Amino acid sequence: MLFSGLPTRQESKGDVQRLSSSDLVMHFFGQQTLQSYRAHETILNQGDCTGYVFILVRGWTERRLGLPDGRCQTLSFGMPGDLYCTDLRARAPVNYTVSTITPVTIAIVGKLEFRAVLTGNPSLSRAFWREQQASLAIQQRWTGMLGLLGATEKVAHLFCEIYKRQEHRGGTRDGACVFPMTQTQIARACGLTQVHTNRTIQDLRRRGLIALRSRRLVVSDFEALARLAQYDCGYLDGENAPTKAACATV
Amino acid sequence: MLFSGLPTRQESKGDVQRLSSSDLVMHFFGQQTLQSYRAHETILNQGDCTGYVFILVRGWTERRLGLPDGRCQTLSFGMPGDLYCTDLRARAPVNYTVSTITPVTIAIVGKLEFRAVLTGNPSLSRAFWREQQASLAIQQRWTGMLGLLGATEKVAHLFCEIYKRQEHRGGTRDGACVFPMTQTQIARACGLTQVHTNRTIQDLRRRGLIALRSRRLVVSDFEALARLAQYDCGYLDGENAPTKAACATV
DNA sequence: CGAAGGATTGATTAGTCTCAACGCAAGTGG
DNA sequence: CCACTTGCGTTGAGACTAATCAATCCTTCG
Numbered sequence: 001m002l003f004s005g006l007p008t009r010q011e012s013k014g015d016v017q018r019l020s021s022s023d024l025v026m027h028f029f030g031q032q033t034l035q036s037y038r039a040h041e042t043i044l045n046q047g048d049c050t051g052y053v054f055i056l057v058r059g060w061t062e063r064r065l066g067l068p069d070g071r072c073q074t075l076s077f078g079m080p081g082d083l084y085c086t087d088l089r090a091r092a093p094v095n096y097t098v099s100t101i102t103p104v105t106i107a108i109v110g111k112l113e114f115r116a117v118l119t120g121n122p123s124l125s126r127a128f129w130r131e132q133q134a135s136l137a138i139q140q141r142w143t144g145m146l147g148l149l150g151a152t153e154k155v156a157h158l159f160c161e162i163y164k165r166q167e168h169r170g171g172t173r174d175g176a177c178v179f180p181m182t183q184t185q186i187a188r189a190c191g192l193t194q195v196h197t198n199r200t201i202q203d204l205r206r207r208g209l210i211a212l213r214s215r216r217l218v219v220s221d222f223e224a225l226a227r228l229a230q231y232d233c234g235y236l237d238g239e240n241a242p243t244k245a246a247c248a249t250v
Numbered sequence: 251m252l253f254s255g256l257p258t259r260q261e262s263k264g265d266v267q268r269l270s271s272s273d274l275v276m277h278f279f280g281q282q283t284l285q286s287y288r289a290h291e292t293i294l295n296q297g298d299c300t301g302y303v304f305i306l307v308r309g310w311t312e313r314r315l316g317l318p319d320g321r322c323q324t325l326s327f328g329m330p331g332d333l334y335c336t337d338l339r340a341r342a343p344v345n346y347t348v349s350t351i352t353p354v355t356i357a358i359v360g361k362l363e364f365r366a367v368l369t370g371n372p373s374l375s376r377a378f379w380r381e382q383q384a385s386l387a388i389q390q391r392w393t394g395m396l397g398l399l400g401a402t403e404k405v406a407h408l409f410c411e412i413y414k415r416q417e418h419r420g421g422t423r424d425g426a427c428v429f430p431m432t433q434t435q436i437a438r439a440c441g442l443t444q445v446h447t448n449r450t451i452q453d454l455r456r457r458g459l460i461a462l463r464s465r466r467l468v469v470s471d472f473e474a475l476a477r478l479a480q481y482d483c484g485y486l487d488g489e490n491a492p493t494k495a496a497c498a499t500v
Numbered sequence: 501c502g503a504a505g506g507a508t509t510g511a512t513t514a515g516t517c518t519c520a521a522c523g524c525a526a527g528t529g530g
Numbered sequence: 531c532c533a534c535t536t537g538c539g540t541t542g543a544g545a546c547t548a549a550t551c552a553a554t555c556c557t558t559c560g
Contacts, residue, residue, distance in 0.1 A: 065394035067480045073397035075390050087383045088376075095387055119372075126338075132382055133337045137345055139389040140325050144315035146396040147323035147441030151548065182506065191397030196548055198507060214557095230317045401516070432538065443517055448540060501560100508555070516547080523540075530533085 037104045044084060044098040049091045052108045054084040059104030060180050064097045064188070074189035076138060077101070077181065079165065086132060088115050102180050146191050149230065154190040155200045156229035159210055163219050179217035287354045294334060294348040299341045302358045304334040309354030310430050314347045314438070324439035326388060327351070327431065329415065336382060338365050352430045396441050399480065404440040405450045406479035409460055413469050429467035 034057070037043060043054065046066050061078035075096055078084070084098055088111050118125045138161075145157050159179075166177040181189075187197040204210050209225045211218040219225055226232075284307070287293060293304065296316050311328035325346055328334070334348055338361050368375045388411075395407045409429075416427040431439075437447040454460050459475045461468040469475055476482075 065390060067394070067398065068482065069480060071398050071480075073394040075393050088379065092383075096390065122369075129338065129379075129382075132379075132386070133342075136382070136386050136389060139386060139393060140315060140346065143325055143389060143393045143396060144317070144323040146393060147439075148317065148321050184506080189397075193549055194506090195508085195550080199509090199548095202508085230319060230321075232318065434538080444538090445518085445540085446516055448538095449516095452540085503560085504558090506555100506557075509553080511552090512550080514547105514549070516545105518545075519543090521541080524538085526535105526537090528533100528535075530531100 033108045035106050035108055037100045037106070039100055039102050039104075041104075042097060042099040043104070043106065044094055044096075046095060046097045047093055049093045050085060051090055051111050053086060053088075053111055053114045054098075055107040055109065056080055056082045056084070057105045057107050060101040061098050061104060062101050062181075062185060062188075064099070065095070066097060072097075072188065073191060074185065076135075076142065077162065077189070079169075081169070083131065085111075086128075101185065151190070151192055151196055151200045152203055153229050154192065155186060155197060156204060156209065156225055157231050158186060158189055159204075159217060159219065160222070160226050160229050160231035163217060163222065175220055175222070176216055176218045178215065179212060180215045283358045285356050285358055287350045287356070289350055289352050289354075291354075292347060292349040293354070293356065294344055294346075296345060296347045297343055299343045300335060301340055301361050303336060303338075303361055303364045304348075305357040305359065306330055306332045306334070307355045307357050310351040311348050311354060312351050312431075312435060312438075314349070315345070316347060322347075322438065323441060324435065326385075326392065327412065327439070329419075331419070333381065335361075336378075351435065395480075401440070401442055401446055401450045402453055403479050404442065405436060405447060406454060406459065406475055407481050408436060408439055409454075409467060409469065410472070410476050410479050410481035413467060413472065425470055425472070426466055426468045428465065429462060430465045 037059075043061065044050070046064075056078050058080055061082070061084075063075045063078060063084070064072045065075055066072045078098070085092075085094055087094075090111060118128060141161075145154055149157060162179060163172065163177055166172050171177055183197050183201065184194045186201075187194040190197065192200070201210075201212060204225075205212070209219070209221065209228065211220070287309075293311065294300070296314075306328050308330055311332070311334075313325045313328060313334070314322045315325055316322040328348070335342075335344055337344075340361060368378060391411075395404055399407060412429060413422065413427055416422050421427055433447050433451065434444045436451075437444040440447065442450070451460075451462060454475075455462070459469070459471065459478065461470070
C-alpha cells in the first residue's frame with residue numbers, strides 16, 4: 001500500500017501521513033526498471049535470493065507458501081502499491097512464491113539504492129515502516145480467520161477484505177469492485193477445497209449477500225456481510241482503532 | 251528476537267549481524283522501566299493505544315486476536331526478546347491482546363525515545379527491521395500451517411517451532427526444552443478443540459515422536475517430527491535459504 | 501467451432517467438533 | 531493433616547462440516 005497513490009495519482013494532497021508527494025515518488029520512478037508479466041506467470045520463487053525490491057504497479061498477484069509435499073496455501077493477494085522482497089539484506093531469500101493472477105507490471109528497485117533513498121528520507125522511511133506494519137496486521141488477521149472461522153465466514157471475510165482494500169484506493173463504485181480471482185484461487189486462500197468453496201459462494205449468493213460474475217464482486221449490503229464474517233476493518237489502516245472485541249479471559 | 255541476547259548474554263560476539271553489543275543494549279537498559287506480571291494476566295488489550303514499546307525480558311506470553319462474538323485465536327507465542335507494539339506512531343492502536351502464560355517481566359520504552367535511539371543508530375535500526383521481517387515470516391508460516399495442515403501436523407508443527415526457537419537461544423538440552431503451554435492454549439494456537447488437541451497429542455506420543463509432561467517438551471527425533479509437520483526451519487533466521495519447495499503451478 | 505478452463509452437481513467418506521463425564525494432581529482453608 | 535476446590539488432562543458417543551471422487555455444464559477464447 002506504500003505506493004498506492006502512484007497508479008491513480010489521487011492521494012497526492014491532504015494526507016500528510018501518506019507519502020505520495022511527487023519528489024519522493026521520483027526517487028524511484030526516475031531510476032527504476034519496469035517489467036511486465038502476463039497472467040499466470042511466476043515472478044518470484046520460494047527460496048530465490050534477489051537483490052531487488054519489487055513494487056507492484058499494475059495488476060493482481062498471489063503470494064503462496066509451498067510445502068515440501070507439494071500442497072500450497074495463499075498468504076495474501078497483491079494489488080497495485082504492494083511490495084515484495086522487503087527484507088533489505090542483500091542476499092535474503094524469500095520464503096514465498098509470487099505469481100500473477102492478471103497481467104502485471106512491476107517496478108524493480110535495487111536494494112542498495114532502496115536503502116540509500118530510505119536513509120536520506122525519514123518520511124519515506126516511516127511510510128515504509130508503516131507499510132510493513134500493515135502487512136503484518138493483515139497477516140495476523142488472516143491467521144485468525146483461518147484458525148477460527150467456518151468455510152462461509154472465511155470466504156465472506158475474504159470478500160470483505162478485498163472490497164475494503166479497493167475502497168481505500170477508490171476502486172469501488174455502487175458497491176462493486178474488481179475481483180479477478182477464480183474459485184480455485186479463493187479456495188487456496190481460505191484453506192478450502194475448490195468444490196466446497198463453490199458451494200459456499202452459492203450459499204452467500206442465495207442469502208443475497210454478494211454477487212460474483214465476470215470478475216466483478218458486488219456487495220449490496222456490506223454491513224451484513226461483515227457481520228457474518230466477523231470482519232473488522234480497523235486493522236487495514238492503522239488510523240482507526242479496531243473494536244475492542246471481547247476476548248474470553250485466559 | 252531482537253534482544254534475544256539479553257537474558258543469557260551469550261550472543262555478544264562473533265555474530266556481526268545480530269546486535270547485542272553492550273552499548274546498544276545500554277541505550278535501552280539505562281533508561282527503561284521494568285514491570286512484572288504473574289501468570290494469566292493481561293498486558294495489552296486489543297484496541298489499546300499506548301505510547302510505549304514492550305520488550306519481553308522474562309517469561310512466556312500469548313498474543314491473541316479476539317472476534318466480536320467472543321471466539322479468539324492465538325497468533326503467536328512470545329518468549330524473551332520478543333517485542334510488542336512496534337508500530338511507532340504515537341497513538342497507534344494494537345489489534346491484538348497480549349497476556350502472560352508464565353510469570354513475566356517486560357521492559358517498557360517510550361516510543362519517542364525508541365525512535366530517537368533508532369534514528370541515531372543504523373545498526374540497531376537494521377536489527378529492528380530484521381526483527382520485524384522475522385515476525386512477518388513466522389506469521390506467514392503460521393497462516394500456511396493453519397490453512398493446509400491437518401490436526402496432527404499442526405500440533406507437530408507448533409512443537410517444532412517452539413523447540414527451534416529455543417534452540418536458537420540455547421534453550422535446549424538433550425532434545426528437551428521448556429514448554430509451559432497447556433493443551434487449551436495449544437488448541438487455541440492451532441485452531442482446534444482442546445479435546446481434539448488432546449487426542450492429537452496422544453497420537454504423537456504413541457508414535458514416539460514427542461513426550462510432554464510437567465511443562466517440558468522432549469523431542470527425541472526432530473527430523474521425524476519435522477517431516478510429519480512439513481516443518482522447514484529456514485524461515486526462522488533469514489540466513490538459511492528455505493527449501494525450494496515444489497509448488498503446483500497456478 | 502472446438503478446446504480448455506472454470507463452475508456446478510451428486511454421492512460418499514474422513515476428520516473434527518460438540519457435549520458430557522470422569523480422573524488426577526496441586527493448591528487452599530479449616 | 532484432611533476435605534474441598536480448581537484446573538488440566540482424558541475418554542466416549544454422536545452430529546456435522548468439509549474433503550474426496552467423479553461427472554457434467556457453461557463460458558471464454560483462439
